[in-house]
Amino acid sequence: MIEKSYLEKLEEHKGIIYKMVNLYADNDEDRKDLYQEIISQSWSAYPRFKGEAKFSTWLYKISLNVSLSFLSKQKKLTQIRDHDEFNSYFEPPELSERADWLYRCIKQLSEIDRGIIMLHLDGFTNTEISEMTGISRNSTNVKLHRIKQQLTTLLTGK
Incomplete structure (x- = not known):
């Protein structure tokens, strides 16, 4: 049930992640890595999401923090386990x-x-x-x- 709730909210606000990925990664491989890292971090933190802020605000904060960490490392992040449900989301709009x-x-x-x-x-x-x-x-x-x-x-x- 938590996974379904998360995926529904993620689908509604995935544009936030696309924006951050496009702003902080310069090539397709890095964009995919950063996207997966944002998904991974937000999924890990989701059980602690209390709804005190809007989901979009919460997701922005996580996306921004992960993106800034990504830049400071200046190296590719390790791929997370493939999750078919999550990977299908990375189809950036034209x-x-x-x-x-x-x-x-x-x-x-x-x-x-x-x-x-x-x-x-x-x-x-x-x-x-x-x-x-x-x-x-x-x-x-x-x-x-x-x-x-x-x-x-x-x-x-x-």
Whole structure:
């Protein structure tokens, strides 16, 4: 029953994982490894999910932490056991040319800034972003302002 509940919620929010994977991994093999690691970590933590936060918020926090750990190691993670139910989820959607361009610009930001802007673009409040990243609300406000300036420069070339 727990597995079914987890898989249903995961199916509903798998876009969160795709975003993180596309932002923090540069090739297909690393994307698959990172995706599997996020699935593994979230599955392991799911029994402790109390519902005090939205599932999407909880999944973002896990995805961001796993992605940042992935980058800090700078090596491929060990493959987890194959789970047919989980592997079938990795069919990344095709990105439009504009979305692909936006992802390329966001990937030029620092690791933590990538996560912050994705949380912001997905509608999380600055307070929620602050709680998920462990950065003070004021610092989050300042960081978001600077990130938007950087992205404007990257996107417009000015």
